[in-house]
Amino acid sequence: MDLGRWNEDHLWRSGYQDMADGYLFFAEDVFGGQFAIKDGTVFSFDPETGEVDVMAQTMESWAAVLLDDYEVNTGYPLAHEWQVHNGALPDGIRLIPKRPFVLGGDFLVENLYPLGSVQGMRLRAELAHQLRDLPDGATVNFTVVE
Numbered sequence: 001m002d003l004g005r006w007n008e009d010h011l012w013r014s015g016y017q018d019m020a021d022g023y024l025f026f027a028e029d030v031f032g033g034q035f036a037i038k039d040g041t042v043f044s045f046d047p048e049t050g051e052v053d054v055m056a057q058t059m060e061s062w063a064a065v066l067l068d069d070y071e072v073n074t075g076y077p078l079a080h081e082w083q084v085h086n087g088a089l090p091d092g093i094r095l096i097p098k099r100p101f102v103l104g105g106d107f108l109v110e111n112l113y114p115l116g117s118v119q120g121m122r123l124r125a126e127l128a129h130q131l132r133d134l135p136d137g138a139t140v141n142f143t144v145v146e
Helices: 013-020 059-068 070-074 076-086 117-131
Strands: 024-028 034-038 041-045 052-056 093-097 112-116
Touching: 013 117, 034 059, 041 059, 052 059, 059 070, 070 076, 076 093, 076 112, 093 117, 112 117
Parallel strands: none
Antiparallel strands: 024 034, 034 041, 041 052, 093 112
16 A cells, blocks of 8 residues: 555545545554644544644654654554464554444453454544534444444
8 A cells, every 4th residue: 555545535535524635644553543744744633533633743753752652652552462362463454443442442452353444444434424523422322334
């Protein structure tokens, strides 16, 4: 997967509608959380909510921020635990929460399953779209429909 293909609208971005507009997505953590750049600023993009947070003003400072707290910023401890029990994740596979983190899902191996990066983003785009206009603390029923 190269940057051009990963950033094609029809691959997964269109599911987020305008939440993904203008960003160049260039990396992801083990859970499929995206890292993106827009207007020279580096952001984190939460696939469950579509919310973005500024991480750094340059790529160099982003790398420093990422490495400064890499366990949180990459999901390394859970990825390592998963791999000890289940083997290495193949390329293009991320660990997706069975119960989304934003809906109270635990950061535990038991709450994770492997899924293709594209499928994981498409699945959570629907969740982000549904949550978009809800107030904090609203009751949510999350159902996956194939």
